Amino acid sequence: MDHPVEGAVARSAAVPASGAAWARGCRSLCASLAVILLAHPVPVRAEAPRGLAVNVPVAAGIAAGALAVWGVTELASGRLAPPACRWCEPPPLDRHVRAELVWSNGHAAGLLSDVLMVTMPATLAGADFLLAGRDLRRASEDVLVAMEAVALAAVTTQVAKFTFARRRPAAWAAGVRTGPDDDRAFFSGHVATAFAAAGAFGTVARMRGYPRWPAVYAAGFSAATAVGYLRVAADEHWLSDVAAAAVVGTALGIAVPLLLHSGCQEEKLSLAPLAGVAAGLRLSGRF
DSSP states (O other), X not given: XXXXXXXXXXXXXXXXXXXXXXXXXXXXXXXXXXXXXXXXOOOSSOOOOOSBOOOHHHHHHHHHHHHHHHHHHHHTHHHHSOSSOSBOOOOXXXXXXXXXXXXXXXXXXXXXXXXXXXXXXHHHHHHHHXXXXXXXXXXXXXXXXXHHHHHHHHHHHHHHHHHXXXXXXXXXXXXXOOXXXXXXXXXXXXXXXXXXXXXXXXXXXXXXXXXXXXXXXXXXXXXXHHHHHHHHHTTSOOHHHHHHHHHXXXXXXXXXXXXXXXXXXXXXXXXXXXXXXXXXXXXXEEO
């Protein structure tokens, strides 16, 4: 049974001054990302791949399978979610940060976070296409690797949400549970997938040897951080939800390209007589 939370922090009467600035900034963030990524000319043709190997059927299977699992669990969330919160009370730091950052118009902050979560990966994908020298096949492989990371982050988020069953800040403040989604705060799916996309696109660009790959990291993680701020401002997540999601998303975004797609240079083998030996061959090659 749910009980009203005594001493719950009420929402601010007006949007904080910093919140208004963030609202204006987020509307132009995608354009800013493009400026950061493309501030310097890129060659018509990118350098040859440097260590990224993509088995398209396998990568597509992993991404599709993970997205399918996420979709099924999302549709069945009402049956999978526990009947009450398991993690009901936030620590003092989370309560303090909520009081400082939450907007009175939480819906606006939530809408901005939704828009940014979608447009940020799309912007990074467009920049990747240009950095790849407009090579559609290579850019498509890059996007597929990023999709793998994002899909795996989404599945990991679902497991955490149903396991911890943490009360969302808005429901905690109201002292009442209106539905299963009120107990799915830990950790943030928006933030986990945003950081996974940022980490994956940046790591892919580095492994490919694309010019300006540090800018991909910088732009991606800046936008992902903005998503995290907006989820707190929307009263959907606590600071610890966002922090945990950022760690998990970044780890998956970097690990998927490195562990699943770390290729090598084209194998070149040759056989030659072994000098000074009556009968023998020398095997040499580059890997």
